[in-house]
Amino acid sequence: MIIYYYSSTGNSLYVARFLQERLPDVELRSIPEELNSGIFEVQADKVGFVFPMHYLSLPLQVEEFLEKVSFKESPYLFAIATCGVPYWGRPFLDMNAILAKKRRQLHGAWFLRLVSNYLPYRDTAAEWRISIRAWLAERKLKGIAKAIAQNGHHDTWQVLRDMCQRICPKGNIVRPDGHPVWQHNCVECLGCLHICPVEAIDYAGVTKGRRRYRHKDIQPKELLHDFKGEIDP
Ligand SMILES: Cc1cc2nc3c(=O)[nH]c(=O)nc-3n(C[C@H](O)[C@H](O)[C@H](O)COP(=O)(O)O)c2cc1C
Numbered sequence: 001m002i003i004y005y006y007s008s009t010g011n012s013l014y015v016a017r018f019l020q021e022r023l024p025d026v027e028l029r030s031i032p033e034e035l036n037s038g039i040f041e042v043q044a045d046k047v048g049f050v051f052p053m054h055y056l057s058l059p060l061q062v063e064e065f066l067e068k069v070s071f072k073e074s075p076y077l078f079a080i081a082t083c084g085v086p087y088w089g090r091p092f093l094d095m096n097a098i099l100a101k102k103r104r105q106l107h108g109a110w111f112l113r114l115v116s117n118y119l120p121y122r123d124t125a126a127e128w129r130i131s132i133r134a135w136l137a138e139r140k141l142k143g144i145a146k147a148i149a150q151n152g153h154h155d156t157w158q159v160l161r162d163m164c165q166r167i168c169p170k171g172n173i174v175r176p177d178g179h180p181v182w183q184h185n186c187v188e189c190l191g192c193l194h195i196c197p198v199e200a201i202d203y204a205g206v207t208k209g210r211r212r213y214r215h216k217d218i219q220p221k222e223l224l225h226d227f228k229g230e231i232d233p
Contacts, residue, residue, distance in 0.1 A: 001046040004069075006031040006062050008052070009117040011082040015141065016050045022145045031065045040065075043072040046148065049095070052117070053083035057094050066098045076151045078108035080144065084116025084125075092156065108154040110144050112137055155221065164192035164201060166224040195220055 003026055007013040020026040027044075031051070034040070051062045058066070071077075077099070081091045092109040099105055114137050115125050125133070147154055164180050165173045172185040173192060180192070180201065193201045194212045197220075202208050214220065221227050 001026045001048065002029060002042060002044040003027070003048040003050060004029050004031050004034065004065065005049075006051040006059055011112075011114040011117070012050045012052050012080075014114075015080055015082060015112060015137075016048075018138075018141050019048070019050075019145055019148065022142075023149055031061055035061060035065055035068075040068040041070050041072055042075075044075055045073065046076045046078070046151070047071065048077075048148070049079040051079075051081060051091075053081045053086075053089050053091050053111075056089040056091075058091050063094070063098065066095060070102065071104060074104075076108075076148075077104060077106050078110075078148055078154075079106055080110045080112055082112045082114050084113070084118065086111035086113045086156075108144075108147060108152055109156055110140075110154060111156050112140060112144075163195045163197070163220065163224065166226055167191040167195050169225065191223065195223060 001023060003016045003019060005012050005016040005028060007016075016028050020028055049062065049066070051059055054060070057063075079092060079095055081089070083089065089111070092106060095109075096105050114133055115130050116122070117124070124130075146152075162175060165175055168191065169189060170185045170187055172183045172187075173180045174183065175181065190203070193203055193207060194214060196212075199212060214223075
């Protein structure tokens, strides 16, 4: 397995090393060094990319490398984006758009919340917060390592699109320009209202600000009528 990493303050390098220690036969390669080397052909049965989220997407050099890389085999492809705030961002959508030009797609994609190093926005988090994030990240990483070992398929909900449309049991929602439009066939299950990640759906003006609910043992994607994959570790 080859893991390409990009890291300026160590979060992503820590993740890459964590996986190297727990998975068999992992070689780590630095993306800036690969860009300098000019060699872009990769041959491995699994190929991973670990990088920080930058401006809700990919760091420029990661994007440049992805455009250039070519895969000799049909490897299992995964990506992990380390970040400060995982709730927004489209690094995996952007990555899949680049990979699609090579007729590839990610099999596994995970956000891993660590600590933001984006000082222009705000000061570095307090030590106690850094410790909690590190503990939570390690717990999540153990599950990710297990999933990668089994070539597990995994989307994050940030990658799941059209959730309101896909949860509706009556096919009542269409999104011609991205915004949901109801087709007067609603059976009032409220699935769309509860699943929307940005709480854009409201019921007659009365549900604004009320907490959305989902059973703790059920992941959003399991509720989508076209869900066929595996659940998260
Ligand atoms: C230029 C820049 C832009 C960033 N943009 C985001 C962002 O959009 N969302 C986020 O959660 N974190 C953002 N961050 C924080 C990093 O993603 C986060 O700290 C990451 O874990 C750093 O990984 P590294 O130590 O491997 O470089 C940004 C950091 C930099 C330097």
